[in-house]
Amino acid sequence: MLQLSIIIPAYCEAENLKVLIPRVNQALTAASLDAEIIVVDDNSPDETIPVCEALSASYPLRLITRKHERGLSSAVLAGMDAAVGEFLLVMDADLSHPPEKIGELVSALHQRPTDFVIGSRYIEGGSTAQSRGWYRKWKSRVATWLSRPFTSARDPLAGFFALRRQSYQKARGILNPIGYKIGLELLVKCRCQNVVEIPVDFTDRVTGTSKFSLKEQLRFLKHLKRLFDFKYQNYAYFTQFALIGLTGVFVNLQMLALLSHWIISPLAVALAIWTSMSTNFLLNRNITFSYAKHQPVLKQYLSYCGSCLTGAVCNWLTTMVLSQTFPFFEQRILLAAFIGILVGMGFNFLLCRYLVFSRHKPEVEIAATKKELGHID
Known part of the structure; x- marks a missing residue:
């Protein structure tokens, strides 16, 4: 078995690959690593295919061209599926990640119990490009902060990372990333607990344009929501359910204030409740x-x-039983009502979670996800 498989997702990166592949090969030679380089290209309209074909004559390069799928995350998964190395390492094609650090990442992964290694910008010794403006740096920091519920790693969104192929294969069936942050998806769903970060100097791409658009930033938030559900399950669902219930209070009050000017009070109250419930x-x-x-x-x-x-019935019954059975709550009707609200919300959540919005069988859910994304990650 090969020691290492390097997966490089690419789209219109022909000029960068001409520089990157020789540097990667030089790093592999310096570290005495037996490795393969897998470039996964999304049918780029530039010269990526002929460039890779030419490079494969001199370097251990394999090109996978995808004609019906798009997206960095799914490209990485395609490369990992095709890989045969004991370790899997992912890096960008845009020259932002230093190939010279490949040996350090693999060496760290050799040390048990390490199961995930990150080329990190945010630990001592690491850095980001000085040419990056404050706004890009701020966005990166905010995104990293939003990832804190999932890991204590300082740079969990880095695109330069390595893990064992065995770890990947165990989690393959539950991977469904959206957007560009495949590293965080693997870190969470492969249940990697022992993470090591190696400092790297991150540089801006040399040629081409960044693909991290506003659309991708919104998809990143959707990805975080999926990971939140996966990691915390019912705690995550209940938190979202409760927050949405809170928005319903404001909708109810706003509708009641609006309708009460034209409709008699009992009907206005009913319509406001129906609107917020809907x-x-x-x-x-x-x-x-x-x-x-x-x-x-x-x-x-x-x-x-x-x-x-x-x-609502559970809410009312709880309030009535507490206030009419226990002298303590008889004098504290608001407290009884608050407990009633919590009980009612709890029953409502359980009914929604396991009856109203019951989860389909896995294969049905997977098919629905593919339909939703249109086979694009």
Whole structure:
């Protein structure tokens, strides 16, 4: 078995690859590493294919050209699926990651119990390009901060990292990244606990343009939401459910204030409740329990209304029992009502989680995800 497989996702990186591949090969020779280099190209319209074909005559380079898929994360997964090395190392094609650090990353991965190694910009000895403006640096720091619930690594969003192929294969069936931050996906879903960071000097790309657009930044937030659900499961779902419930309070009050000018009070109250319940349903269907949003909407909506009614009854019963049974709560009706709200919300959440928005079988869910993304990561 080869020691190492290096996966390089690429799109319109022909000029950079001419420089990168010889540097990678030189680093491998210096570190005495037996390795393969896998370039995964998304059918670039530039000279990537002929450039790689020419380079493969002199270097251990293998080109995978994808004609029907797009995206950095899925390209990395395609490269890892094709890899045969004991260790898998990922780096960008734009010359932002120093190939000279490959030996250090692999050496660190050899030391048990290390199971994930990052070429880090944010530890002592690492740096980012001085030419980067404050806004780009600020965005990078914010994105890193948003990743804190998943790992204590200082630079978990780095695109220069390595892990064991065995770790990857164990998690392959549950990987479904969105966007560019495949390293964080692997770090979380491969359940890597022993992370080592090697300082690197990150530089801006030499040629070509950055592909991290506003659209990709929004997809990054969606990716974080998926990882949040995966790592914290019901805690994550309940947090989102409760926050959406809070937005429903504001919708209710705003609608009541608006309708009370034209409609009699009882009807205005009913319409305000119905409006907030409907907006909560839509938000929960598309955010909290998005895995179930491909199920029939009318059936879900009617079931959701029933769960809300059940929660309201539990709320009322709890409040009444506490206030009429225990002298302590008889004098503290607001406290009894607050506990009733919590009980009602708990029942409502359980009904939503396991009945209204019940999870499909894995194969159905995977098919729905592919349909949602259009086979694009």
